[in-house]
Amino acid sequence: PFLQSTGLVGLAVSENPHERLRILYTKILGVLQNIPKDAAYRKYTEQIVNERFSLVQNETDVQKLQDKLNSGQIEEVIVQAENELSLARKMIQWKPWEPLVEEPPADQWRWPI
Amino acid sequence: TVRPKNEVEQKQLCAFGEYVAEILPKYIQQVQVTCFNELELLIHPDGIIPVLTFLRDHTNAQFKSLADLTAVDVPSRQYRFEIVYNLLSLRFNSRIRVKTYTDELTPLDSAVSVHKAANWYEREVWDMYGVFFANHPDLRRILTDYGFEGHPFRKDFPLSGYVEV
Numbered sequence: 001p002f003l004q005s006t007g008l009v010g011l012a013v014s015e016n017p018h019e020r021l022r023i024l025y026t027k028i029l030g031v032l033q034n035i036p037k038d039a040a041y042r043k044y045t046e047q048i049v050n051e052r053f054s055l056v057q058n059e060t061d062v063q064k065l066q067d068k069l070n071s072g073q074i075e076e077v078i079v080q081a082e083n084e085l086s087l088a089r090k091m092i093q094w095k096p097w098e099p100l101v102e103e104p105p106a107d108q109w110r111w112p113i
Numbered sequence: 114t115v116r117p118k119n120e121v122e123q124k125q126l127c128a129f130g131e132y133v134a135e136i137l138p139k140y141i142q143q144v145q146v147t148c149f150n151e152l153e154l155l156i157h158p159d160g161i162i163p164v165l166t167f168l169r170d171h172t173n174a175q176f177k178s179l180a181d182l183t184a185v186d187v188p189s190r191q192y193r194f195e196i197v198y199n200l201l202s203l204r205f206n207s208r209i210r211v212k213t214y215t216d217e218l219t220p221l222d223s224a225v226s227v228h229k230a231a232n233w234y235e236r237e238v239w240d241m242y243g244v245f246f247a248n249h250p251d252l253r254r255i256l257t258d259y260g261f262e263g264h265p266f267r268k269d270f271p272l273s274g275y276v277e278v
Contacts, residue, residue, distance in 0.1 A: 040135040048172050072204070080172055087170035094163045096137040101157050104142050105191045108214055109155050113189060 006075050017074045018056055018065075024081040025053045031088040039097035045088065052077075119150055126152045126207075133167075133174065140164055153210040158221055161213055165227040168200055168209065176200035176209060182224065182234035184242045188268045192216045194244050198224065215244055223249040241266035 006013055014020060028049050035042040052069065059065040062074055071077055107113075123146060130144040130152050140160025145153050156164055168176040181199040192214040200209050215221050223246040224231035235246045236255040243264040246252055254261065263270055 041137075044132070044136065044173070045171075080175065083170040084172055087166060090163070090166060094139075096139045096160075096163055096167070098139045100142065101139055101159055104155070104157070104214065108190060108192060109143055109212075113187060 006073050008073065008075070011073070011075045011079070014075055014078060017062065017078060018060070020078055021056045021074075021081060022053070024078065024085060025049050025056070028081065028085050028088055029053075031085065031092070034092050035088075036097065041091055041097060045084065049084070052081075116149070118148070122150045126150055129174075129207075130154070137164060137167060151208065151210060153212060156211055156213045158213045158215055158219070161211075161222045161224060162227060164211060165198065165200075165224055168211070169227060174202065174209075175204045176202045178203060179224070179228035179230045179234075180208070182231050182238065184238045184244055184266075186242060186266065186268050190214075192219075194242055196221065196238065196244065217243055220245040220247040222247055225249055240264070243267070 004013070029046065032042050032046055032049075055068050056065065059068060066072075066074055066077075069077055071080070126146045130146060133154065134141050134144050137160070140157050140163060141154055142157060143155040145155070147153070154164065168174050178201040179198065180201045181197070183197050185195040185197065187193055187195060194215050194217070196213045196215065198211040198213075200211065202208070213221065221244060223235055225235065226248065232250070233255060235249055236252060238244050239246060239249075239252050240254045240256055241264055257265065263275065265274070
């Protein structure tokens, strides 16, 4: 995207995407601190976010950054980071790293019956 | 002719299934991959919204599209209805199936807050099977006639119905 449009309906071109991504990734990492350290979600999400964060900081050219991230347009990457942030906030309430809530009845998932 | 087995895709799906099961152990009861390379997650009914939001929002699993929402009636089980969600990821070009269970009287959480597409599908499941969805914006009959009583797709509903036409 430069000067014209992203090519996607409803997504405007963002000027200084690096700044926006930097803010979003720091916010995500801050939210992740509230999850217990041994939760798998925290481990994997921190890995993804740190990887993308380092790529964003080292690469100033937008086109090359898009190729390196290999995840569609930069605006899509920004939308994905916003989604990840809202997911992290919801995960704090749901706490999915605890053990299983309830075992199913023994024949529930047996197929054929 | 027999479809050739795609071992690579099978391994990738197994690995992804284990990844999701590691992140959400609170709700996922079982994970299975069929021989046709279809990944299925078997969920406790409390975990519908957390699991669907996770699959929609997480970077490694952007399943933004709800392709289908159906139910299966197995009358011999204690929880006779099995609700099935089929999701599609456009970024990674892969599909996943999420299954939950309920009986006739327990309400389920509506998926409309996660996927707007679930609106009419849940109306259809309510109309045809009688599975009530809590927090649905507009749960009413969609396919049966206006004064129709009964839930047609249940296994104990006769083929030609109760009312003479």
